[in-house]
Amino acid sequence: MSVATDHAPEPVMSHLDALLADRTLPDLRARLSELDGWARQDLASIEAELTRLGDSSLVGKSARHLLARGGKRLRPLCVTLAARLGDGVTDAAREVAVAVELVHNATLLHDDVIDLGEVRRGAPAARLLYGNAASIFAGDFLLVEAIRRVQRAAVPGELERMLAVIDTMIEAEALQLLHKGDLATDVATYLHVVEGKTAALFRWALGAGARTAGLGERAQAAIDRYGRHLGVAFQLIDDVLDFAGDAATLGKEPLADLREGKLTYPLLLGLPRDPDLGPAIRAALETPVDQPLPRELSRTVLGSLDRTGALAEARAAAAAHVASAIDALAALPQMAARAALGTIAEATVARER
Amino acid sequence: MSVATDHAPEPVMSHLDALLADRTLPDLRARLSELDGWARQDLASIEAELTRLGDSSLVGKSARHLLARGGKRLRPLCVTLAARLGDGVTDAAREVAVAVELVHNATLLHDDVIDLGEVRRGAPAARLLYGNAASIFAGDFLLVEAIRRVQRAAVPGELERMLAVIDTMIEAEALQLLHKGDLATDVATYLHVVEGKTAALFRWALGAGARTAGLGERAQAAIDRYGRHLGVAFQLIDDVLDFAGDAATLGKEPLADLREGKLTYPLLLGLPRDPDLGPAIRAALETPVDQPLPRELSRTVLGSLDRTGALAEARAAAAAHVASAIDALAALPQMAARAALGTIAEATVARER
Numbered sequence: 001m002s003v004a005t006d007h008a009p010e011p012v013m014s015h016l017d018a019l020l021a022d023r024t025l026p027d028l029r030a031r032l033s034e035l036d037g038w039a040r041q042d043l044a045s046i047e048a049e050l051t052r053l054g055d056s057s058l059v060g061k062s063a064r065h066l067l068a069r070g071g072k073r074l075r076p077l078c079v080t081l082a083a084r085l086g087d088g089v090t091d092a093a094r095e096v097a098v099a100v101e102l103v104h105n106a107t108l109l110h111d112d113v114i115d116l117g118e119v120r121r122g123a124p125a126a127r128l129l130y131g132n133a134a135s136i137f138a139g140d141f142l143l144v145e146a147i148r149r150v151q152r153a154a155v156p157g158e159l160e161r162m163l164a165v166i167d168t169m170i171e172a173e174a175l176q177l178l179h180k181g182d183l184a185t186d187v188a189t190y191l192h193v194v195e196g197k198t199a200a201l202f203r204w205a206l207g208a209g210a211r212t213a214g215l216g217e218r219a220q221a222a223i224d225r226y227g228r229h230l231g232v233a234f235q236l237i238d239d240v241l242d243f244a245g246d247a248a249t250l251g252k253e254p255l256a257d258l259r260e261g262k263l264t265y266p267l268l269l270g271l272p273r274d275p276d277l278g279p280a281i282r283a284a285l286e287t288p289v290d291q292p293l294p295r296e297l298s299r300t301v302l303g304s305l306d307r308t309g310a311l312a313e314a315r316a317a318a319a320a321h322v323a324s325a326i327d328a329l330a331a332l333p334q335m336a337a338r339a340a341l342g343t344i345a346e347a348t349v350a351r352e353r
Numbered sequence: 354m355s356v357a358t359d360h361a362p363e364p365v366m367s368h369l370d371a372l373l374a375d376r377t378l379p380d381l382r383a384r385l386s387e388l389d390g391w392a393r394q395d396l397a398s399i400e401a402e403l404t405r406l407g408d409s410s411l412v413g414k415s416a417r418h419l420l421a422r423g424g425k426r427l428r429p430l431c432v433t434l435a436a437r438l439g440d441g442v443t444d445a446a447r448e449v450a451v452a453v454e455l456v457h458n459a460t461l462l463h464d465d466v467i468d469l470g471e472v473r474r475g476a477p478a479a480r481l482l483y484g485n486a487a488s489i490f491a492g493d494f495l496l497v498e499a500i501r502r503v504q505r506a507a508v509p510g511e512l513e514r515m516l517a518v519i520d521t522m523i524e525a526e527a528l529q530l531l532h533k534g535d536l537a538t539d540v541a542t543y544l545h546v547v548e549g550k551t552a553a554l555f556r557w558a559l560g561a562g563a564r565t566a567g568l569g570e571r572a573q574a575a576i577d578r579y580g581r582h583l584g585v586a587f588q589l590i591d592d593v594l595d596f597a598g599d600a601a602t603l604g605k606e607p608l609a610d611l612r613e614g615k616l617t618y619p620l621l622l623g624l625p626r627d628p629d630l631g632p633a634i635r636a637a638l639e640t641p642v643d644q645p646l647p648r649e650l651s652r653t654v655l656g657s658l659d660r661t662g663a664l665a666e667a668r669a670a671a672a673a674h675v676a677s678a679i680d681a682l683a684a685l686p687q688m689a690a691r692a693a694l695g696t697i698a699e700a701t702v703a704r705e706r
Contacts (some may be wrong), residue, residue, distance in 0.1 A: 111494065114485065133526075136463050136489060137530075140496065141520065141523050144516050144520060146521075148513065151512055152514075160501065163504075166493070170412055170490045174487065177486050177487060285650050
């Protein structure tokens with residue numbers, strides 16, 4: 001995405017903009033822009049830290065290439081908003097905010113090597129520019145830096161919690177790997193993968209942010225519940241966008257997840273409803289990755305997901321998780337940061353990339 | 354290597370045996386077997402921890418496959434011997450000993466993916482059995498577990514030092530990557546890579562072991578110097594073995610480093626001495642990795658390194674570093690652990706795998 005606004009380049013605003021594509025609800029956009037004041041303040045120093053990382057080596061370039069492309073910075077924003085529910089954004093919160101984004105980017109770097117990803121955030125994947133090796137080492141480098149920052153944040157037990165989250169993410173990736181290309185994957189397995197690979201990091205971001213700011217036990221439980229539902233909703237929409245988004249908005253090729261053998265929610269919903277979907281998925285999986293997917297095949301898959309209502313149902317499931325996330329916020333003190341978290345949840349389900 | 358002794362399987366002794374191939378100096382072998390008593394005690398619990406790790410997932414299997422193959426366990430032995438120079442082997446020392454082996458194995462898992470390695474420790478590389486993805490995640494998993502253990506060891510500042518060492522290793526790997534297949538690599542660059550990718554972890558293993566046992570500043574400096582020279586010697590011999598070892602003893606194909614584009618010390622020494630060596634190296638680098646190297650080409654390279662004295666000089670350089678390592682030990686109290694470190698240094702230069 002980089003900078004796509006009319007006025008002078010403002011990286012922080014462009015990150016917020018990225019939460020909403022142009023075509024989404026204008027009132028949501030207006031509400032999100034209200035966040036501008038603090039979000040600018042909270043995210044600016046985090047952004048500065050992120051773009052400062054990485055030297056001129058191939059590994060440093062790999063790391064910087066990805067970090068400089070921006071992305072939504074949604075996870076650091078979660079950390080700072082959670083902190084604002086308590087004592088506010090301290091140095092510890094900022095360390096955690098940078099760390100969570102680094103963990104996220106480390107997984108992206110390793111995932112791209114694993115999935116042979118070619119496009120990420122609208123640009124060639126780092127592995128294509130600097131090689132698989134540099135991407136693997138860059139992922140390791142970012143992970144080490146993330147751990148260093150959480151250690152520096154000095155919240156008792158936080159490093160252990162972070163390491164447990166990374167373990168959960170790896171376990172989920174392993175499970176996803178086991179079911180690669182498996183049309184018989186059940187929905188429970190899929191949801192377990194989603195909770196592990198996506199929701200766990202959101203939960204940690206919000207929980208750790210809250211812990212840096214001394215939130216009480218009840219508020220902490222509420223923020224954890226919010227994080228879990230937000231994370232699941234986020235992944236469900238990600239999955240939907242693989243079938244519904246277009247390449248230009250999305251910053252990557254559609255049907256990319258499917259071609260990587262990921263049997264996502266819409267597919268799992270559609271399969272028992274349409275006998276033609278299975279053969280089409282198998283044909284898509286058998287198409288060599290270096291060849292474009294035949295148009296006919298894409299049309300069959302997309303048509304089926306549309307006709308069977310699978311895509312609509314997946315969107316509805318995401319909306320239900322967003323509703324649960326917003327519901328969880330009710331246990332928190334009524335303040336601007338809480339409203340902002342609600343807006344972010346709504347923006348997540350409305351997003352087009 | 355796994356278990357290759359006549360008597361009942363004894364993993365700990367087989368690790369010590371691995372330090373010496375059958376054909377090396379018999380008195381060194383005898384002296385090393387004197388270590389048996391404590392080494393058995395010190396390494397047994399570490400070994401139990403190492404083989405307990407990893408679940409039944411693909412990622413867990415990847416990790417266990419490599420850990421169960423054993424290897425020399427030289428780095429954990431360094432930790433425990435350094436600890437024995439002070440207050441002895443505590444729980445903290447054991448955590449660090451396990452951690453250093455985990456970091457080492459994590460780098461092996463990532464390296465095999467990067468180098469497309471096919472054989473490791475005499476068996477197919479984990480990536481061939483469980484896939485590149487599982488190897489990348491398994492490396493991440495071991496790294497996380499290593500960090501958790503160092504954190505648990507609770508030696509002030511140790512986690513930060515460990516993270517700095519991992520950064521140094523990544524930086525060295527990046528430099529090595531930059532000079533991949535580069536016949537103009539200078540010796541200074543090569544040595545910088547060796548210090549970073551190999552010696553740094555040995556230094557940390559020894560230094561951290563000493564710190565768990567309360568060694569004084571002077572002893573700490575001596576152990577650091579020992580670790581650095583031991584590590585450089587170890588890598589120099591590793592490089593030599595790529596040209597001098599045979600596949601059965603080595604547990605991997607000879608000339609594997611060269612084919613991965615690594616211009617190691619013997620090659621850098623030989624290049625200016627023999628105008629035929631450069632073209633032979635280039636031809637070797639151009640041979641597709643899935644094809645065996647033509648016998649003629651291997652003979653040319655090996656003959657040149659022999660004739661120019663490059664191989665002998667690399668061995669001599671390793672021996673000089675071993676001498677410096679042993680020299681550094683003089684500043685330490687005269688005790689059995691110090692003698693054992695001396696023996697290990699001698700064994701390192703005499704080893705054939």
